[in-house]
Amino acid sequence: MGTNPADVLLDLQARGLFFTAFSYTCGSVHGNAGYGQGVVWTQSELAASGRPWDLRAAVETSNGTNLQAEQTYRVYECIMDTPSITGILAQTRLDTMIDSWCNELKEMIISPQPWAEPEESDPALGMVEVLDVIVTMGGSAWNMSEAPAMDPTQGCLAPRARVPWPVILLFVLAAATASVMGVYWLTLMRAKSLAVKSMQAPISVIDEQTPGDLLTWMQQAVRESVRADVRPRRETL
Numbered sequence: 001m002g003t004n005p006a007d008v009l010l011d012l013q014a015r016g017l018f019f020t021a022f023s024y025t026c027g028s029v030h031g032n033a034g035y036g037q038g039v040v041w042t043q044s045e046l047a048a049s050g051r052p053w054d055l056r057a058a059v060e061t062s063n064g065t066n067l068q069a070e071q072t073y074r075v076y077e078c079i080m081d082t083p084s085i086t087g088i089l090a091q092t093r094l095d096t097m098i099d100s101w102c103n104e105l106k107e108m109i110i111s112p113q114p115w116a117e118p119e120e121s122d123p124a125l126g127m128v129e130v131l132d133v134i135v136t137m138g139g140s141a142w143n144m145s146e147a148p149a150m151d152p153t154q155g156c157l158a159p160r161a162r163v164p165w166p167v168i169l170l171f172v173l174a175a176a177t178a179s180v181m182g183v184y185w186l187t188l189m190r191a192k193s194l195a196v197k198s199m200q201a202p203i204s205v206i207d208e209q210t211p212g213d214l215l216t217w218m219q220q221a222v223r224e225s226v227r228a229d230v231r232p233r234r235e236t237l
Contacts, residue, residue: 003071005038008058017075018042018056021049022095026102027060036060037110038073041102047095052086054079055131059109059123076127085135092138105130 005025012018019042027038038060045053055078062072080089094101108119109126120126 003038004035005040005060008038008073009040009042012040012058012075013042018058019044019054021046022053024098024102026099026106028106036071037106038071039102039106039110040073041098041105043094047093050090052080052089055127057105057127059105059127061123074123076124078127078131080135088135088138092134094134101130101134 005027009018009023009025013020013023018040022043022045024041025039026041027035029035038058040058042056043053044055045051056075057078058073058075060071061074062070080086105126108130109121109123110118118126120129
C-alpha cells in the first residue's frame with residue numbers, strides 16, 4: 001500500500017534531512033489502495049520571512065500507479081546563489097499557491113499511467129523548470145509580499161517613474177520656446193495696438209475738420225472767403 005507523502009515528510013524531517021520552516025506535500029489518492037505519485041516540498045524559510053530560501057524536495061521515482069510495489073523517493077536540494085535574483089526570491093511567497101506548484105511539479109515529472117512517458121524524464125530538470133517559472137512570475141510582482149525590498153537594485157523603491165535626462169532636456173527646451181513665443185506675440189500685439197492708435201490720430205483730425213453736411217459746407221465756404229478777403233493783394237504790396 002502506498003505511503004502518504006505527509007508521513008514521508010515527517011520521517012525525513014525527523015532524520016534532519018528536510019527543512020521544517022515551511023513544508024507541503026501532494027500526491028494521488030487511490031481509494032483504499034493508498035497513495036502514489038508523491039511529492040514533498042520544504043523550504044528553509046517561512047513563506048513571509050522576507051529572506052531568500054533554499055529548497056529540499058523528495059519525488060517518488062517508482063511506478064506511482066503500482067501501489068503494491070516498493071516506493072522509492074529521490075531527494076533534491078536547490079540553492080539560489082545568484083545575488084541579483086535573491087532579492088526577488090526573498091519577496092516571493094508560495095503559501096497561497098503552493099498547491100498549484102506542487103501538483104505542477106508532480107504532473108511534469110511523474111507519469112499518471114505506467115505506459116506513458118513523463119513530460120520531463122529527469123526530476124531535477126523538472127524542478128529547475130518549476131523554480132524558474134516561480135522566480136520569473138515573482139519578478140512580475142504577481143505574488144510579491146508587502147514587505148519593502150532591502151536591496152536597492154530590486155523592486156520599485158518609490159511610486160514614480162524614472163524620466164531620462166534627454167526627455168527632461170526636451171521638456172525644458174519646449175517650455176523655454178513656448179515662453180519666448182508668448183513674449184514675442186505679446187510684444188507684437190502691443191506694437192500693433194500702438195500703431196493703430198498713431199494712425200487714428202490724424203484721421204480723427206481730418207474727420208473733425210471736414211464738413212459733413214450742407215450747413216457745415218456753407219460755413220466752411222464763408223470761412224474760406226473771409227480768409228481770401230483779408231489776404232493782401234499783389235497790387236497793394
